[in-house]
Amino acid sequence: xxxxxxxxxxxxxxxxxxxxxxxxxxxxxxxxxxxxxxxxxxxxxxxxxxxxxxxxxxxxxxxxxxxxxxxxxxxxxxxxxxxxxxxxxxxxxxxxxxxxxxxxxxxxxxxxxxxxxxxxxxxxxxxxxxxxxxxxxxxxxxxxxxxxxxxxxxxxxxxxxxxxxxxxxxxxxxxxxxxxxx
Amino acid sequence: xxxxxxxxxxxxxxxxxxxxxxxxxxxxxxxxxxxxxxxxxxxxxxxxxxxxxxxxxxxxxxxxxxxxxxxxxxxxxxxxxxxxxxxxxxxxxxxxxxxxxxxxxxxxxxxxxxxxxxxxxxxxxxxxxxxxxxxxxxxxxxxxxxxxxxxxxxxxxxxxxxxxxxxxxxxxxxxxxxxxxxxxxxxxxxxxxxxxxxxxxxxxxxxxxxxxxxxxxxxxxxxxxxxxxxxxxxxxxxxxxxxxxxxxxxxxxxxxxxxxxxxxxxxxxxxxxxxxxxxxxxxxxxxxxxxxxxxxxxxxxxxxxxxxxxxxxxxxxxxxxxxxxxxxxxxxxxxxxxxxxxxxxxxxxxxxxxxxxx
Amino acid sequence: xxxxxxxxxxxxxxxxxxxxxxxxxxxxxxxxxxxxxxxxxxxxxxxxxxxxxxxxxxxxxxxxxxxxxxxxxxxxxxxxxxxxxxxxxxxxxxxxxxxxxxxxxxxxxxxxxxxxxxxxxxxxxxxxxxxxxxxxxxxxxxxxxxxxxxxxxxxxxxxxxxxxxxxxxxxxxxxxxxxxxxxxxxxxxxxxxxxxxxxxxxxxxxxxxxxxxxxxxxxxxxxxxxxxxxxxxxxxxxxxxxx
Numbered sequence: 092x093x094x095x096x097x098x099x100x101x102x103x104x105x106x107x108x109x110x111x112x113x114x115x116x117x118x119x120x121x122x123x124x125x126x127x128x129x130x131x132x133x134x135x136x137x138x139x140x141x142x143x144x145x146x147x148x149x150x151x152x153x154x155x156x157x158x159x160x161x162x163x164x165x166x167x168x169x170x171x172x173x174x175x176x177x178x179x180x181x182x183x184x185x186x187x188x189x190x191x192x193x194x195x196x197x198x199x200x201x202x203x204x205x206x207x208x209x210x211x212x213x214x215x216x217x218x219x220x221x222x223x224x225x226x227x228x229x230x231x232x233x234x235x236x237x238x239x240x241x242x243x244x245x246x247x248x249x250x251x252x253x254x255x256x257x258x259x260x261x262x263x264x265x266x267x268x269x270x271x272x273x
Numbered sequence: 274x275x276x277x278x279x280x281x282x283x284x285x286x287x288x289x290x291x292x293x294x295x296x297x298x299x300x301x302x303x304x305x306x307x308x309x310x311x312x313x314x315x316x317x318x319x320x321x322x323x324x325x326x327x328x329x330x331x332x333x334x335x336x337x338x339x340x341x342x343x344x345x346x347x348x349x350x351x352x353x354x355x356x357x358x359x360x361x362x363x364x365x366x367x368x369x370x371x372x373x374x375x376x377x378x379x380x381x382x383x384x385x386x387x388x389x390x391x392x393x394x395x396x397x398x399x400x401x402x403x404x405x406x407x408x409x410x411x412x413x414x415x416x417x418x419x420x421x422x423x424x425x426x427x428x429x430x431x432x433x434x435x436x437x438x439x440x441x442x443x444x445x446x447x448x449x450x451x452x453x454x455x456x457x458x459x460x461x462x463x464x465x466x467x468x469x470x471x472x473x474x475x476x477x478x479x480x481x482x483x484x485x486x487x488x489x490x491x492x493x494x495x496x497x498x499x500x501x502x503x504x505x506x507x508x509x510x511x512x513x514x515x516x517x518x519x520x521x522x523x524x525x526x527x528x529x530x531x532x533x534x535x536x537x538x539x540x541x542x543x544x545x546x547x548x549x550x551x552x553x554x555x556x557x558x559x560x561x562x563x564x565x566x567x568x569x570x571x572x573x574x575x576x577x578x579x580x581x582x583x584x585x586x587x588x589x590x591x592x593x594x595x596x597x598x599x600x601x602x603x604x605x606x607x608x609x610x611x612x613x614x615x616x617x618x619x620x621x622x623x624x625x626x627x628x629x630x631x
Numbered sequence: 632x633x634x635x636x637x638x639x640x641x642x643x644x645x646x647x648x649x650x651x652x653x654x655x656x657x658x659x660x661x662x663x664x665x666x667x668x669x670x671x672x673x674x675x676x677x678x679x680x681x682x683x684x685x686x687x688x689x690x691x692x693x694x695x696x697x698x699x700x701x702x703x704x705x706x707x708x709x710x711x712x713x714x715x716x717x718x719x720x721x722x723x724x725x726x727x728x729x730x731x732x733x734x735x736x737x738x739x740x741x742x743x744x745x746x747x748x749x750x751x752x753x754x755x756x757x758x759x760x761x762x763x764x765x766x767x768x769x770x771x772x773x774x775x776x777x778x779x780x781x782x783x784x785x786x787x788x789x790x791x792x793x794x795x796x797x798x799x800x801x802x803x804x805x806x807x808x809x810x811x812x813x814x815x816x817x818x819x820x821x822x823x824x825x826x827x828x829x830x831x832x833x834x835x836x837x838x839x840x841x842x843x844x845x846x847x848x849x850x851x852x853x854x855x856x857x858x859x860x861x862x863x864x865x866x867x868x869x870x871x872x873x874x
Contacts (some may be wrong), residue, residue, distance in 0.1 A: 114453075118282055121455045129453040130284075133391070144392055154541025154616040156452040300711055326710045329705070331736035338700035338733070342707025343678075345694050350707070368697045474692040474708070476715050480670035484686040484696035486677075 095150040097168035097235055098158040100175055101144040101222075103167030104187075108222035111248060112165065115226065119236040120148050128156035141170050148235060152262025165229050167221060168192065176201070186188070187231045188221065204232040206270050212263055220263035227267020238268055280455040281612045285445065286353075288309035288420045289379060290319065292427035293351050293427050295461045298377070299325035300350035302339035304332060306356060308447035309381040312353040335356040336482070337365030338400040344374040345485050347433050347473035348429065349586055353379035355447070356397050357388060359405075367406030368449045371487025373503075375434035377427070378412075379443040381450035382584075385610035392611030393447030395535060398588035401444050402562040409500055412509050413441040414562040416532040420454045426559070430527075432464045434565050437510055438472075444561060446584065448613065510563055518557040519567035521547055523556030526630040527623060530593050531582040532558045534613070540581045541616030553623055561589065569596035576601055577630040582619055583607040637661035641800040652751065652840025653682055655807040656814050656816070660720070660747055661689065663821035668805025669829065673716045674708050676701040680722035682757040699730020702737035705744045715828060718745040727787050734793075741798030741832035745823045748789060748835055751842040752861060759845030763787045771845075773832045789802050790837050790870035791812050798831035802870040806839040808857035812867075831873060841866055 099116065101109045111130050117237060119125040120127040132142055139162045145158040147152065160180040166172040167188045190209030197256040206228035206249055223245065230241055249256040281288065284429045290312050290470040293301070313329060320327040320457045326343075330336035345349040359380045366484040369376060376462070382397045384390040401414045413433050423445065430441040474483055489496035518536075518542060522528055527546075536557040547551035554576075556568045570621040578601055583592040586609045586618060594603050606614070636642060639661035647653045664670050673691040677683060679698035686693035696704045701719035709717040726734050737744065744818045753771055754760040760773040764786045768777035778786075801823055805816035815859050816838055823834035838863045844854035 114282075121280060121282055123365075127454060130448070130451060131446075135450050152537075152540065152544075153454070154544075155538045156448065156454070157613060157615070159615055159617075171611065297653065300707065302707070328706065328710065328740075331732050334700065335703040335706075335733050335736065337704035338697060339707035339710075341700070342704035343697065343711045344707070344711075345674075345704075346708055347709040348711045364697055365700070372695075472692055474674045475712055476672040476674060477690075477692050480689050482689075482693070484693050484695065486686065488683065488695050490684070548692075 094159060096153065097148045098150065098160070098180070099163040099165070099235070100143055100147040100158050100161040101146070102141055102171035102175060103182045103222070104170070105142045106221065109142050109144050109167065112222040112226050113146050115158045115241065115244045115248050117146050118255060119240040120146070120192055122240040123237050125150060126153050128153050129146050130156040134239065141168070141174065143171070153181060163229070163233055163235070166192065167224050167225060169194070172196070184233055185226055186232060188225050190221075204228055204271055206267060208267065210268050211270060215262055217259055223260045223263035224267040224270070227264040228271045230260055231268040231271040281458050281466050282453055282455050284311050284451055284453045285420050285423050286312050286381065286450040287315045289353070289423050289427045289443065291425045291444070291458070292418065293377065293431070294319055294323045294325065294347065295458070296428040296431045297461070298342070298349045298351045298431060299323070300343040300348045301325070301352065301355065302328040302343070303331050303352050304329045304336055306358045307324070307357045308383060308450050309353050309379070311450070312379065331371055331569065333361035334364065336360040337369070340376045340564065341369055341372070341374060342366055344369065345425065345474045347470045347475070351379070353376040353381065354364070354387050355381045355383045356394070359397060359400065363406035366432050367410065368487050369440050370406070370410035371408060371414065373483050374440070374485070375438050375440040376440050377430045377434055377443065378440060379445060380385045381622040382444065384448040384609065390611045391447065393534065393584060394609060395446055395533060395584040395588070396560065396609050397444070398585065400543070401442050401564050402564070402592070408456045410433070410503060411510070411562055411630055413437065413439055413495070413510060414444050415441065415562065416444045416559060416561045417449065418450065418533050418537040418557065419461070420456045422448070423449060424456050428461050429464045433587040435467050436465050436469070437506060439506070439510070440615045444533065446534050514560050515563045515565035515566050515567070516559040517613070518559060519568055520555040521555070521569065522554035522556060522572050522621060525572065525576065526552045526575070526577050527580060528554045528556055528576040529580045529619070529623065530558070530569070530589070532561055532589060533585055535582050535607070538614050538616055539619050542619035543625055545616065551602040551627050553627060557588070564592045564596060566596035570595060573600040578626055579603040580626055581605050581621065582614060584613055585609045637665040637666040639673070642690055643688065645688055645716070647681065648844045650797040650841055650843040650853050651681070652807045652838065653749065655813060655839050656749060656840060657685065657688055657855060659813070659817040659820050660718070662817060663824050664691070664716070664820060667824055669716045669824070669828070672714070674712070676705050676717070676723045677821050678725040680725050682720055682722065682749070683756065685720060699725050699728070700733055701725065702730065702733040702742070702744070702746065706737055706740070706742050709744050710741060715745070716824065718747060718824070720747045720749070722749045722755070723751065723762040727789050733736040736798045737797070738793050738833045738835070739796045739798045741800070743827055743830055743832055745827045746833070746835040747820065748837045749840045750789070750837055750865065751840045752786070753842050753845045755842050755845055763867070764789075766860060777855060782833045786864060788865060788869065790835070792836065798833055799835070799871050800873045801826050802837075804837040804839065804867050804870065806857055806862065806867060808839065808841060808854040832838070837865070839867070
């Protein structure tokens with residue numbers, strides 16, 4: 092309804108860090124001074140199967156934190172692509188974790204950014220950084236959030252855990268950015 | 274400048290918890306229930322840091338009765354739950370209202386009746402505003418629609434409770450509790466004058482013993498007198514507290530009304546209608562008890578029709594009809610059971626009704 | 632024991648029936664509070680039941696609670712004011728039926744409060760219905776043919792039930808049906824308050840008490856009923872003492 096509004100969904104299976112990814116993107120948007128909401132699937136919904144987080148970015152007031160028709164989807168596994176491809180907004184943008192998704196996006200109106208997120212994370216030393224690689228690809232391809240703000244948000248998200256995790260996830264973020272911009 | 278970094282970014286449940294602590298809440302008792310589990314979890318670590326007390330109660334019934342005791346000592350106190358748990362608390366809420374003890378109760382509403390589901394809902398409006406427990410009493414009921422407003426109204430809730438010696442309910446829903454958005458952590462400032470708590474129980478050293486009770490057996494007219502006293506207070510609250518936000522109502526032919534999360538979503542639809550040159554406004558009650566009647570009566574002068582949106586089968590609509598004194602038709606858009614509206618769907622409804630208003 | 636009125640009781644007649652144990656127990660509680668010199672630090676919770684009006688008799692701060700919820704309210708009081716002396720006064724319906732969960736969990740948390748529990752095996756205020764402590768074959772207005780274990784279950788023994796909980800510091804069952812019992816009851820109640828003063832945790836004294844009116848017995852026979860019937864089902868003694 093709001094022209095400046097962008098509705099993003101991050102989806103994958105439980106344990107792929109979709110909630111954390113949503114949190115980092117939302118915090119980065121906040122650092123960029125934008126309005127943002129984050130909504131995470133909760134309760135029994137999140138037991139098993141796919142998990143998703145939705146982020147709405149806007150320069151005006153955000154009416155609803157829920158996303159029915161995403162403008163952008165970051166899909167980390169095949170079931171998530173199957174679920175969200177049909178409901179994407181016209182001319183939407185899908186960031187696909189090619190390492191785990193063995194099919195092409197069928198809709199011709201969608202822009203597709205493919206990234207070997209899991210393979211790249213594996214090369215960096217930890218497949219659990221798949222989400223950060225995909226997030227970097229999202230940032231590089233859509234320019235919806237600033238790379239600096241994302242790096243700061245990654246630092247904020249991991250600094251309480253360990254310096255090593257900050258370093259790994261920052262490298263993963265940059266690897267994702269590089270994968271789509273080089 | 275990284276303007277974002279001074280702000281909090283937490284789920285609504287956590288925003289509310291932190292605001293309560295900043296407002297001086299020092300006793301929290303609660304019981305886990307989705308979608309408000311972040312409240313007891315947050316309180317369990319923040320309350321001791323703030324020098325307060327957190328108790329995970331054995332039931333909602335016990336939690337509200339722990340507040341009955343804590344409030345009697347003068348402590349600012351709070352409990353939270355979601356719909357089925359709020360039903361369990363009704364006994365204690367009635368006693369607290371009868372004994373005129375201040376406290377704050379949050380309801381992050383979910384689908385009902387019964388166990389319902391865990392999705393957001395607004396099916397507890399009647400329960401919150403028309404009674405809920407037994408007897409002739411009222412809660413003050415606040416309905417925030419953003420995390421920022423949740424922050425402010427939570428702080429206000431403690432002040433209103435103390436000012437009127439009355440329980441205050443924060444009527445949220447599962448979306449508000451679960452969503453996160455940036456919040457400016459404005460410092461706590463009392464929103465009204467706070468009377469001395471000269472009624473608390475702390476041992477009768479240097480004074481006559483005090484009794485806190487809701488029992489009025491003798492003389493025969495004592496309870497009627499107590500009810501009159503309560504209702505004189507409710508009249509003062511009706512005079513002092515009604516609050517509503519009005520958006521583009523002055524020239525509106527169609528006035529939409531909604532509270533809480535639904536009002537925020539409806540706001541998007543009203544904005545779209547205005548963008549397209551349609552004279553549509555929004556009245557968003559911030560207090561749902563006392564209900565802000567005046568804006569509706571005023572709007573009924575020029576509006577041809579009202580549209581009420583709720584995440585229920587229609588509860589607040591009854592108050593809107595009363596507030597506009599049935600002068601204009603009041604249409605409804607909503608559904609119960611864990612459904613939520615989108616701005617697009619509300620706009621579609623507005624567009625249809627607006628044709629009738631031309 | 633002094634025979635003057637304790638300061639913790641007002642000089643007013645009570646509404647209790649002739650031969651009822653509440654008056655004696657009130658006196659023992661008040662005496663214990665006087666003896667410990669803590670009246671001005673006491674906050675009492677009144678129950679729902681015959682003692683619902685105890686705030687008219689006790690010369691201290693009192694909060695009148697919902698039926699069975701006193702241990703929860705006392706938790707709120709005591710946690711907020713840990714240096715005050717908080718006691719609940721509860722009957723068998725209040726403590727062992729409608730408030731069973733509140734009782735067990737306050738005990739299990741080891742709340743540093745004192746519970747005075749009146750067990751008279753019947754519901755007094757509502758007119759003589761079955762209590763959770765009504766004995767097998769005891770006739771009440773809701774067990775007209777006597778309590779039948781197959782239909783209503785056997786009576787609940789509260790001290791025994793609570794004795795397994797680690798949070799409990801002190802449990803004793805006493806009676807107020809003979810002068811000797813009254814003296815022991817007074818000692819137990821005072822000890823329970825002393826344990827709270829010492830921060831030892833949850834203490835409860837169960838008082839076997841007479842209800843002549845609803846037992847439909849004259850006062851002397853009612854005292855005999857406690858001695859001959861109730862003490863067999865509910866043996867007196869200390870059930871837990873952390874020392």
